[in-house]
Amino acid sequence: KTFTTFFKKTYSSSMEQLYEEFSQLLTNVLSEDNNLRQSAESKINSIQPTTQILLHLNTISTNMVPEIRQMSCVLLRQLIVSQGDKLAQEQPEALEPCKIQLLQVLQIETEPVVRRKVCDAVAELARLFIDEAEVNHWPEVLQFLYQSSTSQVATLRENALQIIKVFPSVFGDKLKLYTGVARQLFWQTLNDTEAQVQQASVMAVCSFVENLSHDTWKQFQELLPAMLLIIERAIVTQDDASLLKSFIEMCETASLFIKPHFSGVLELMSKSISSSELSDGSRQLALEVVITLSEATPSLMRKHSKVLERLVQLLLQMMVEIEEDEEWASQDDIEDEDSTSNAVVAETSLDRLACALGGRSLLPHILSNVPQMLTHQSWQYRQAALNVLAATAEGCSKHMLPMLDEVVTCVLPLLTDTHPRVRYSACNCIGQLSSDFPEKFQSSHHARVVPALVLVLQDSSQPRVQAHCAAALTLFCEDCPQEVLAPYLVPIVKILSSVMAAKLQELVAHQRKIVLESVLTALAAVAESVEKLFMPYYDQFMPSLKFIVQNAKSKDLRLLRGKAIECISLVGLAVGKEKFMEDASEIMAILLKAQTEQDEFEPDDPQIAYMMSSWARMCKILQQDFVKFLPVVMNPLMKAASHSPELAIIPSTEEALENDEDSGWEFITLSDKQKFGIKTAGLEEKATACQMLVIYARDLKEGFSPYAEQVCKLMVPHLKFLFHEMVRACAAESLPLLLESVRDSDLALLNRMWDMMRIHLLEAVNIEPDEGIHAMMLESLCKCVDIMGINCFTTDQYQSLVTHLQDTMRTYVEKTKERINKRNEEDIDEETEDSWLEDSDSEENILSKVSDIMHSLFSTHGSSLLPFFNQLLPSFSAMLGPDRPKCERQWAICIFDDLVEFASEECHLYKDSFLSHIQTYVNDPEPEVRQAAAYG
Secondary structure (H helix, E strand, O other): OHHHHHHHHHHHHHHHHHHHHHHHHHHHHOOOOHHHHHHHHHHHHOOOHHHHHHHHHHHHHHOOOHHHHHHHHHHHHHHHHHHHHHHHHHOHHHHHHHHHHHHHHHOOOOOHHHHHHHHHHHHHHHHHOEOOOOOEOOHHHHHHHHHHHOOOOHHHHHHHHHHHHHOHHHHHHHHHHHHHHHHHHHHHHHOOOOHHHHHHHHHHHHHHHHOOOHHHHHHHHHHHHHHHHHHHHHHHHOOOOHHHHHHHHHHHHOHHHHHHHHHHHHHHHHHHHOOOOOOHHHHHHHHHHHHHHHHHOHHHHHOOHHHHHHHHHHHHHHHOOOOOOOOHHHOOOOOOOOOOOHHHHHHHHHHHHHHHHOHHHHHHHHHOOHHHHHOOOOHHHHHHHHHHHHHHOOOOHHHHHHHHHHHHHHHHHHHHOOOHHHHHHHHHHHHHHHHHOOOHHHHHHHHHHHHHHHHHHOOOOOHHHHHHHHHHHHHHHHOOOHHHHHHHHHHHHHHHHHHHHHHHHHHHHHOOOHHHHHHHHHHHHHHHHHHHHHHHHHHHHHHHHHHHHHHOOOHHHHHHHHHHHHHHHHHHHHHOHHHHOOOHHHHHHHHHHHHHHHHHOOOOOOHHHHHHHHHHHHHHHHHHHHHHHHHHHHHHHHHHHOOOOOEEEEEOOOOHHHHOOOOOEEEEEOHHHEEEEEEOOOHHHHHHHHHHHHHHHHHHHHHHHHHHHHHHHHHHHHOOOOOOHHHHHHHHHHHHHHHHHHOOOOHHHHHHHHHHHHHHHHHHHHHOOOHHHHHHHHHHHHHHHHHHOOOOOOHHHHHHHHHHHHHHHHHHHHHHHHHHHHHHHOOOOHHHHHHHHHHHHHHHHHHHHHHHHHHHHHHHHHHHHHHHHHHHHHHHHHOOOOOOOHHHHHHHHHHHHHHHHHOOOOHHHHHHHHHHHHHHHOOOOOHHHHHHHHHO
16 A cells, blocks of 8 residues: 555656556466567567566555466566666666565565565565675665564565575675574474475575585584475475475585485485375486486495495386387377486486496496396386486496497397387497497497398388388498498498388378488498498489489478488598589589578578588588589578577576477576576577588688688687587687688788687687687687787787686696595595596696697797796696606696797706706606607
C-alpha cells in the first residue's frame, strides 16, 4: 500500500496508465503465442531502464497474479544484470527504490516461487554494490540477512539462505569478520525444524564453500554430517533435485572439502544408486556425485576399491536396462539416443570413470564381470559387455594394451551374433579399439578384423548394422599404415562397390540413405589411407559420386550430398593431380554449381562444412591452378569465418534456455553463480572456415596475396576469440603465412599488415588460457620475427614481450612448486603421477617456445637485443643450475648458444653466467643437454 501511494503521488495518472499497460505486456509475455510473446518482450525492452525498474517494483508489490509477479521478478533481475553497472555509475538514485522495496517485499510475499525470484533479484542487486576492493556498499542487505536468519518465521530464514546461495560473496571484505556468524547461521539452519530451511541451508553452504579459500574450509567441515543427513532424507523423499545438483557443483570445484567424510558420501551415493525405490533421475544424480568426485579427486577414489567394485556392478546393471525395439535395425533416420536413459548415462559414466581413474584401478573390476556377460543368453547383457569395452578402452588403454589380443578374440565372434543390436555394438567396439589403439591395433589384428568386417558388410538385411560396420571400417582405416591395408584393398573395394551400387538403387527407389552415407565415408577413408594405390579404382567410383552430388538435393539428403563431396575431394587427393585432372573440369564445375547454391543453405546445413573442407583439398590437389577459383570460394568462406555467435550472461537460477534441448545454447558457470551462455549454431562452421583459410594461405603462398589483407583484418581479432580454441589456433597460425604471401610483392602492405598484427598478437599471448594454443602463439610470434627482422616492435612492445617471457617462466616455476607441494599434501598414486607428467610435458613445450623466441630475436637482432636480454638473464641463468630438470638446462643452454653465435662480439661479457656450466654439461648424462652444451 505504501509503495502504491508513493507511486501514484510521484508519477501521476499517465504512469498509472503505463502500469496497466505494463501488466498486460507481462500477461502477453506468459502467452504461448510466440508472436504475441515476442512483441511484448520487444515493447518492454523499449522502455527506459529507470522506468522499467519502477514498473517492475510496482508489479512485484501490488499485482494479484503470482505468475505475473514471478515474471516481473525474472525480468527485473535480467535488467539488473544487463543494465545495473551502467545505472550504478550514471544514475545510482534509480536503484535506491530497488534496495528498499525488494527487502520489504520479501517480508510479506507468500508464494514460494515468487519469493525465491525476489531473493534472486536481491542477490543480483547486492552484487552491484560490491566494489573491486570487495567492499559492500549496501550494508542494509547484511542486516537483513542476519535478522532474517534468526527470525521465528521459517520463510524469512529460507530467504536469507537463498540470497547467500545465489551470491555467496555478499559478505564482501567482511567475510573474515562474519566467518563465525556464517558458521553459526549454517549450523542453526541445518538443524532447523523445517525441511525447506534445512535444504536451503545445504545449498547455501555448498555455494558458500565454493567461494572460500582452502585454508578456510576446515572451519566449515564440521557441517558435513548434518548436510549428508539432509541430503539422504531428500534423496529418499525424492524432493527437489536442486539439492543434489548444488552438492555436485561443490564436489566439482571444492572436492577436498568433503575429504574427512569421503567414505560416508560414497556409501550414501552407492546406496542411492542401487535403490530400486528411487526414480531414474534420483539414481543418476547420485551417480553423478560419485563420477564428479572421481574426476576431481582420483587418487582418493582409487583407495576405495570395494566401492569401485560395487559401482562397476551397478553401472553394468543399469547398462542392461534396454527394451526390445523391433524397428531399431531397419531405421533410416537415426535419432540421438535418449541421453537420460539409464543405459546411456551408465555407459557415459563408465567412460568418464575410466578416463579419471585409469586401468590399474578400474580394469580388474571390468574384467571380473565382462566375460560372463559376453556369453549371457540375454542379448542385453552381451551388448552391454561390448559397450563397456568400448567405453573404457581410452581410459584403460595403458593396461588394456597387453591383453588386446584376448579382447579382440572375445569381440570378433559377436560380429555374427544372432541379435542385430549386439552385432552393432561389436562393430562399435572394433571402431573404438581402432581409435584408442591407433596403428597398434591395426598392425597386430588386421588379419582377423578386416575379413570379419567385410563379412558383416555383405549382410544387407539389417541396414543399421551394415552402416555401423562401414563406420568401423572407416575408423580402422584412418590410422592404418598403408602397407597393412594394401593386401586387403581388393576385397574391401569389391564389397564397397557392391554395397554402393545396391544402395544407390535403394536411394533412387525408396530414398533410403543410412548405409550409403557410411559407405561413402568408408570409401574416402580407404582412399586416404592407401593413396596412389587407389588409382585403379578411381574410374569405378567417380561417376557414382558425381551422380550423388548432382541429384541428392532434397533437404533429407543434405548429409549424403556433403559426404559425397567429401569423398570426391579425398579420392582426388589420394590419386594425385595427374589422374584427377582427367575430369577435373567436370568435377570443379559440379562443385562450383553446388557452391553457388550455398547462399540458399540453412545455417545448420551439414553441406557447408563438407564444402569448405573439400575446396581446401582441391587446393592441395591443384596448387597454383586453384587460384582462379578463389573468387568463387572466398566469399562464403569469409562469411562463415566472420560469424559472430549470440552471447548472454544469465543468473544461475535461470534454467529455461539451458534446459531447452533445441535452443542451441551452451552454458558455463562463472564466478559468483552467474552463467555465461553462447549460442553454438555456426561455431563449428566458423572454426572449419578458419582452418580452410590457413590451408589456402599455406598452400597458395603468393597466390593468396590478393586476399591477405582482408583475411588479416578478420584473423587478428580472432586471436582473442575465447569461445572456440580452434578459431584462436587458426588465427595464430595464419599470421606468418599471410605475411609470407606478400613479403616479396608488396613491402608497404607487408608493413601495414604487421602493424595490424603485432600489438594484438602480444596482447593475445598474454591472456591465452590454453597452454597448447599459447605455445602456438609463441611459435607464430617466432615466425613473424623471422620475417620482419630487426626493429619489428616498438620499445614498449619489446618490453611487453620481455615481461611476458618473465611471467611465462615464473608460471612454469610456480606450477612445478605446486606439484611438489601437492605431493607432500595429498596421497599421490601412479596414475596421478602419469597425469602430472602429461601436464609437465605441456609446460616444457612452452619453455621450448621461449627458447625458440630468443633464437629468432638473436638471429635477427644480434647484439642490439642485449638490453632486453639483460632483463631475462637472471631467469635463464637460474635454469642452468645442476638441480634443475633436464629440459630447463637444455633450453637455457640453447639460449646462451644463440648469444654466442649471434652476439659474438659481446658474449664475453656474460661468460661467468654460462661458460662453466656448458663445460660441465658436455659430460651430462642426458643426451639433449650434452648436445646443446657441445654446440655451445
